[in-house]
Structure formats: structure tokens, C-alpha cells
Amino acid sequence: MTALPVPVLLDARQLDRNIKRFHQQVADASCVTRAHLKAHRTTELAARQVAAGAVGVAVHSAQAARDLAAAGVTDVVLAWPWREAWRWPLYVGAAHELERFAVHVDDADVITGLGRVAQADGIQIGVRIDLRHTPADDVLKLARLAEATAGVRLDGVTGYRGPETAEDIKDFALLGRRHAEDVVAVAESIRAEGIDCPVVSVGGTPTAPGALEVDGITEIVAGAYATLDAGLAAAGACELAEVAISVDGDRADLLVDCGQPWDPESVSVPVDGRLLPGHVCPLAVNLMRSKVEVTVVDGGAVVDQWLPSGRPDRE
Incomplete structure (x- = not known):
């Protein structure tokens, strides 16, 4: 990555x-x-x-x-x-x-x-x-x-x-x-x-x-099949190298509660100075709440930025 x-x-x-x-x-x-x-x-x-x-x-x-x-x-x-x-x-x-x-x-x-x-x-x-x-x-x-x-x-x-x-x-x-x-x-x-x-x-x-x-x-x-995550890799459902999403090492706050149900304490795995989320779904919630964008790269070049939302319904 x-x-x-x-x-x-x-x-x-x-x-x-x-x-x-x-x-x-x-x-x-x-x-x-x-x-x-x-x-x-x-x-x-x-x-x-x-x-x-x-x-x-x-x-x-x-x-x-x-x-x-x-x-x-x-x-x-x-x-x-x-x-x-x-x-x-x-x-x-x-x-x-x-x-x-x-x-x-x-x-x-x-x-x-x-x-x-x-x-x-x-x-x-x-x-x-x-x-x-x-x-x-x-x-x-x-x-x-x-x-x-x-x-x-x-x-x-x-x-x-x-x-x-x-x-x-x-x-x-x-x-x-x-x-x-x-x-x-x-x-x-x-x-x-x-x-x-x-x-x-x-x-x-x-x-x-x-x-x-x-x-x-x-x-x-x-849902997780697109990005995968470190928890699925640890379970043998994918390889760690297949995880497509990572968090900057200084932003561990974005990985709060990102452990899998079967391993709630393992919220991330460090790889090359970045952190792979243990569970990608809670990361998406944290990004939405913090209004942090996902930077999309293709071959090292930034090609887009996506802001998670998933807006709830209101009465």
C-alpha cells in the first residue's frame, strides 16, 4: 500500500x-x-x-x-x-x-x-x-x-x-x-x-x-469483501496484503472499537507505518462521525476523496 x-x-x-x-x-x-x-x-x-x-x-x-x-x-x-x-x-x-x-x-x-x-x-x-x-x-x-x-x-x-x-x-x-x-x-x-x-x-x-x-x-x-480488514486476515478469510484500506499511524483515534466480535481487543495491525483496521465497519462509522474523508489512490496517485455518510432517517 x-x-x-x-x-x-x-x-x-x-x-x-x-x-x-x-x-x-x-x-x-x-x-x-x-x-x-x-x-x-x-x-x-x-x-x-x-x-x-x-x-x-x-x-x-x-x-x-x-x-x-x-x-x-x-x-x-x-x-x-x-x-x-x-x-x-x-x-x-x-x-x-x-x-x-x-x-x-x-x-x-x-x-x-x-x-x-x-x-x-x-x-x-x-x-x-x-x-x-x-x-x-x-x-x-x-x-x-x-x-x-x-x-x-x-x-x-x-x-x-x-x-x-x-x-x-x-x-x-x-x-x-x-x-x-x-x-x-x-x-x-x-x-x-x-x-x-x-x-x-x-x-x-x-x-x-x-x-x-x-x-x-x-x-x-x-460489505467487507471490497476493502477486507486485518481481522478477516487473522481469521484466514484473506491475506493481509489484500486489505485495501489503511489508517495513518498518528490517527489511531479513528480505530476505536474496530476489533472484531471474536477478537475485540485487536483493533489494528501495523504495516509500513500505517494501521490496517481490525474491523472495517466500525472504522466507517468513526469516519462518518469525525467527518474524515477517505483518500483513494491508484498506482500511488490520488484520484478521489470519499466522505462516508450513510444518513439516517428522521421523523
């Missing part, structure tokens, strides 16, 4: 190599990649991932979805099951600006309320049942309700099971495979009811290889 005296460096060539490799791995399994904004919180990188073959982007707010629409991204999923009714008109507004828009749900009132608001505005919004938060006994009830509710369509089911402990990370591929099997089984139970369940989505950069071994998975949602 080029050593420039700037707070945060992103090596564009390594970034593109990481993106290409991950997208190819997913495509080889007849799946698609959805890039998650949380790993970097920049519209520019999300658009770059889509241009390189990602089917779309996952976000946590309708405002972030609209920012991506303005940047030319046409397919966005709001990947958190917010329940507040004030958000529903915001979802409708985002849906009008995108060719395809879906939201995570785990509650019947959200399905009926969102459907009512969307139908009144003459639009249909996809809903994905979020298995992280939905009791197993409620999944079929929500699927039936989504199918019967005007203004929404059942887009599919989605789940996430990332490594949380040292034991998890010992065999992250196995973790991904077992979780994917569970999500596929849920999708099959919905289809057994005669209900269409087109998308079967699971998340995670390290768990993707295991998930891709399971027939029936249609989409991998991941």
Missing part, C-alpha cells in the same frame, strides 16, 4: 481486485452479490460495486437508498426491520426513485401498515422476512399476510449469522453453510404453502464460501 501522509488511504487497484474476486466466486455458484453500505458508508464505493456486478445495495435508511438512487443505483434493500410507522412514507418516497426497492420486516403491523401507505400512493414495495428477528412460528403467518396484502409483495427471506466468538471463527465456512441450510429450509416451507419466495438471501463476507455450497441460496449480502 502506498504510504501517503493522509488519515485514511484506499488502494483502488486492490479494492477492484477484491471486488472482482468475490463477485466471481458468488457468480460461479449461480448467485448474486448485494453490497452492504455499512462496511464503508460511501455512495461512491457502493456505486463502484454495482458497476462491477453487484445486483444492488443494502442500506439501513430510506435516505441512504435515495442517495444511491441519485448516484444511479437502481436496486436497494433496506436491510433492517424498523417498525416505526413514520418510516413508511419515507419508504414509499424511496420506492418511487428506484426500479426495485424492498425492506426487511419481522412484524405483521409493518406489513399491513406499509401496504396501506404504498397502495394509497399507487406503488408496490417488496418485503423480505428477516429471520434474525422473526420467531419461527411467525414466519408462515407473515408470508401469508404479505401475499394477501395489497401494496406489498413477498420478495423472499433473509438471514444473517456472522462469526461472534473465537469458536465461530475457527470454521466460518461451516457456520455459513449451516445457517444457509436453515434459511433455505424456511424458504421451502413457504413455497410448500403455494407462496412464491423468489429471494433466499444470507449475509457475510467470511461465511459466504460455506453459504455458496448450499443449493437454494440466491443472494449473498456482504
Whole structure:
């Protein structure tokens, strides 16, 4: 990595190599990649991932979805099951600006309320049942309700099971495979009811290889695959030399809380006078809060600067 005296460096060539490799791995399994904004919180990188073959982007707010629409991204999923009714008109507004828009749900009132608001505005919004938060006994009830509710369509089911402990990370591929099997089984139970369940989505950069071994998975949602980080390298999910982002050695303050869940104390690894983040997602949050730009370099030359944002929704 080029050593420039700037707070945060992103090596564009390594970034593109990481993106290409991950997208190819997913495509080889007849799946698609959805890039998650949380790993970097920049519209520019999300658009770059889509241009390189990602089917779309996952976000946590309708405002972030609209920012991506303005940047030319046409397919966005709001990947958190917010329940507040004030958000529903915001979802409708985002849906009008995108060719395809879906939201995570785990509650019947959200399905009926969102459907009512969307139908009144003459639009249909996809809903994905979020298995992280939905009791197993409620999944079929929500699927039936989504199918019967005007203004929404059942887009599919989605789940996430990332490594949380040292034991998890010992065999992250196995973790991904077992979780994917569970999500596929849920999708099959919905289809057994005669209900269409087109998308079967699971998340995670390290768990993707295991998930891709399971027939029936249609989409991998991941964010860290573009930049990678030192925590993933330590776990054996990548090489340290493949990490595309680094922090100036004098800006260790930007790496607060950047340890992985299974290794919270290891927030960085020093390489050539710079620090590689242990976990890239918290770094993105720190940059957003500190209003620190990412300097993008290509072959040692500065080519751009990106300011992480990922704006939240407001009532």
C-alpha cells in the first residue's frame, strides 16, 4: 500500500481486485452479490460495486437508498426491520426513485401498515422476512399476510449469522453453510404453502464460501469483501496484503472499537507505518462521525476523496 501522509488511504487497484474476486466466486455458484453500505458508508464505493456486478445495495435508511438512487443505483434493500410507522412514507418516497426497492420486516403491523401507505400512493414495495428477528412460528403467518396484502409483495427471506466468538471463527465456512441450510429450509416451507419466495438471501463476507455450497441460496449480502480488514486476515478469510484500506499511524483515534466480535481487543495491525483496521465497519462509522474523508489512490496517485455518510432517517 502506498504510504501517503493522509488519515485514511484506499488502494483502488486492490479494492477492484477484491471486488472482482468475490463477485466471481458468488457468480460461479449461480448467485448474486448485494453490497452492504455499512462496511464503508460511501455512495461512491457502493456505486463502484454495482458497476462491477453487484445486483444492488443494502442500506439501513430510506435516505441512504435515495442517495444511491441519485448516484444511479437502481436496486436497494433496506436491510433492517424498523417498525416505526413514520418510516413508511419515507419508504414509499424511496420506492418511487428506484426500479426495485424492498425492506426487511419481522412484524405483521409493518406489513399491513406499509401496504396501506404504498397502495394509497399507487406503488408496490417488496418485503423480505428477516429471520434474525422473526420467531419461527411467525414466519408462515407473515408470508401469508404479505401475499394477501395489497401494496406489498413477498420478495423472499433473509438471514444473517456472522462469526461472534473465537469458536465461530475457527470454521466460518461451516457456520455459513449451516445457517444457509436453515434459511433455505424456511424458504421451502413457504413455497410448500403455494407462496412464491423468489429471494433466499444470507449475509457475510467470511461465511459466504460455506453459504455458496448450499443449493437454494440466491443472494449473498456482504460489505467487507471490497476493502477486507486485518481481522478477516487473522481469521484466514484473506491475506493481509489484500486489505485495501489503511489508517495513518498518528490517527489511531479513528480505530476505536474496530476489533472484531471474536477478537475485540485487536483493533489494528501495523504495516509500513500505517494501521490496517481490525474491523472495517466500525472504522466507517468513526469516519462518518469525525467527518474524515477517505483518500483513494491508484498506482500511488490520488484520484478521489470519499466522505462516508450513510444518513439516517428522521421523523
